[in-house]
Amino acid sequence: MTIYRNLFAGLGAGALAAIIAVLVSLPLESPDDIVLNAASVGFGALVVGAANGILWHFSASDSKSHKRYIVLSTVLFVVIIAVASLAQTQFDDALSFTIPLAVTIALVTILGTPISATNDRLGIWFSGILVFVAIVLSFALAGQGDQESGSLSLPPAP
Numbered sequence: 001m002t003i004y005r006n007l008f009a010g011l012g013a014g015a016l017a018a019i020i021a022v023l024v025s026l027p028l029e030s031p032d033d034i035v036l037n038a039a040s041v042g043f044g045a046l047v048v049g050a051a052n053g054i055l056w057h058f059s060a061s062d063s064k065s066h067k068r069y070i071v072l073s074t075v076l077f078v079v080i081i082a083v084a085s086l087a088q089t090q091f092d093d094a095l096s097f098t099i100p101l102a103v104t105i106a107l108v109t110i111l112g113t114p115i116s117a118t119n120d121r122l123g124i125w126f127s128g129i130l131v132f133v134a135i136v137l138s139f140a141l142a143g144q145g146d147q148e149s150g151s152l153s154l155p156p157a158p
Contacts, residue, residue, distance in 0.1 A: 005124065006057035006117050007050060012127030013112030014049010017105040018042040018134035022141055025101055031091035036098075042138025045105045046131065051076055052113045066114065077106040 022038045022045075030036045052073055059068035084098035116122050 003054070003057045006060070006113075007053040008124045008127040009117035009122075010049045010051070010053020010056060010109065010113045011046060012049070012116045012122070012130050013052065013109045014046045014105075015127065015130035015134035016112055017049060017108035018045035019130070019137055020108060021045050021101045021104050022134070022138055024104055025097075026141065026144055028097050028100065029093065030097055031087075031094045036091070036094070038141035038144065039138045041101055042134055045109070046134060048076065048080070048105050049109045049113070052109045053117070056113045056117055069114070070110070073106070073110045077102065077110075080106070 018041070022042045025038055025041045055072045055076070056069055059066065059072060080102045081099070084095055084102065087094040087098065116127065
């Protein structure tokens with residue numbers, strides 16, 4: 001397989017993870033709706049998917065049990081949790097927002113990338129459609145936060 005096919009397989013799995021994670025992130029309480037919103041969750045899932053596609057390509061030689069791919073993908077997940085831990089120093093409750101999303105994204109991309117890469121019926125076009133839907137959904141729901149909008153009323157009379 002070429003690196004492009006594996007990269008698109010990872011992007012397809014990342015796009016599926018992005019769609020799921022964006023929808024899961026809506027009811028979660030974001031520590032900062034400007035930084036940690038549906039768009040950042042969606043694009044983060046696409047990046048993780050692309051990274052898993054590259055990891056799958058470089059570990060495909062270990063075809064017996066794909067131990068190298070599983071280990072490298074697990075290391076990638078640990079790095080994501082470490083970044084979330086660092087975000088905890090800047091935002092309150094960053095871990096409680098990030099961990100469920102990271103687990104969802106990791107499971108979907110780690111399992112979905114090999115399935116997509118080895119399935120001949122799922123072409124690059126299918127991954128492209130999923131990426132498009134994930135990007136549109138991420139942007140469309142980016143403003144949907146959990147923060148209260150406040151009261152829209154006139155001030156009391158003097």
